[in-house]
Amino acid sequence: MNLCTDQLLLQLVPARDIVGLSPLARDCAYSVMCHEAEAVPVIRPTAEAVVAARPDLVVGGRYASVTALLAARQAGMPVELFDPVERLVDVPEQIVAVANAAGVPMRGRALAEAFRARLAAHPMPVGGAAPSAVIYAANGFVTRAGSLADDILVRAGFRNAANGLDGRHALGVPLESLLVRPPELLVVARSDVGTSMAQAVLDHPALRDAFPAPHRLSLPDRMWLCGLPQTLDTLDRLIEARTALESSR
DSSP states (O other), rough: HHHHHHHHHHHHHHHOOOOOBOOOGOOOOTTTTHHHHTTSSSSSSHHHHHHHHHHHEEEETOOOOOOHHHHHHHTTOOOEEEEEOSGGGGGHHHHHHHHHHHHHHHHHHHHHHHHHHHHTSSSSOOOSSEEEEEEEGGGGBOOOSSSSHHHHHHHOOEEEEGGSSSOSSSSSSOHHHHHHHHOOOEEEEEEEEOOOOOHHHHHHHHHHHSOTTEEEEEGGGGGTSSOTTHHHHHHHHHHHHHHHHHOOO
């Protein structure tokens, strides 16, 4: 019933034991487990669909599908809700919590320990000035402090320059702001599926000219959205980008 918990369940529980997943789990624009999700039925996040499926457990996010989750509770089904993860160090705890709820604690502990070991292999850089970076998405949205993507950026050794950019609202900044105060690395976050007016800004010629390699990195949205074992692949990509930047100086 939630994109992030759906993807964790697919890595913790055999597909045959999952009654259904939310539609987004199969959407490769947002899910790194989209192909694995094809082995599991899709259940629309409506009260009628969830109650009719009669699962032994409903796992979801705290801020989504409120009506469906309430209906499941009223029908006597156990419901476990989880908050979005905002820091990499909190991912193992959520893996264990979801695994415990699903009745596979040993699998959860193993996956969490593997995550901790891999994260520990990439300690945060100490000393020296961190290169600046901005995560730029459709509609000119940027990622500011207090999010998982920001935490990944900082862990990779960057300073999130989005907090110093002028914007018309909390999430977005105009293209001109990036060109006037360019970060050392522009991380382009796109859905990777089709084209749209919202994503057109990401391919603007001025951006291409202002941010040639190694000052530009493209990462699909699905790599930032959830705290998963695969999220460490994003960290790896950013560390590689920082190394390339430092080598070019």
